[in-house]
Amino acid sequence: MFILSLTYVKPTEEADRFMAPHMDWVNAGYDNGLFLASGRKNPRTGGVILARGDQAEIEAYVAADPFTVEGVAMYEVTEVVVTRTAAGLEGLKG
Structure with a gap:
């Protein structure tokens, strides 16, 4: 498994300009079976994808x-x- 930690290097206003195509890319990652979970960091400095x-x-x-x-x-x-997970998350092993 991989943790993809993204950090904005430009202001969030610049990130907002490219959010729609980025989310299309994220959705395609789920569709092709690469992505397991994703979300924004809090505070909003980027995001994380499993x-x-x-x-x-x-x-x-x-x-x-x-x-x-x-x-x-x-x-x-x-x-x-x-190597270890909570019940229900055994699919993350391997």
């Missing part, structure tokens, strides 16, 4: 995010080997 796949696939997908392409946000991609 993803699955291989590292090259994840990094290529992140590079295509409109936020990345437009220089709005930077991503930190962290691989996590999940």
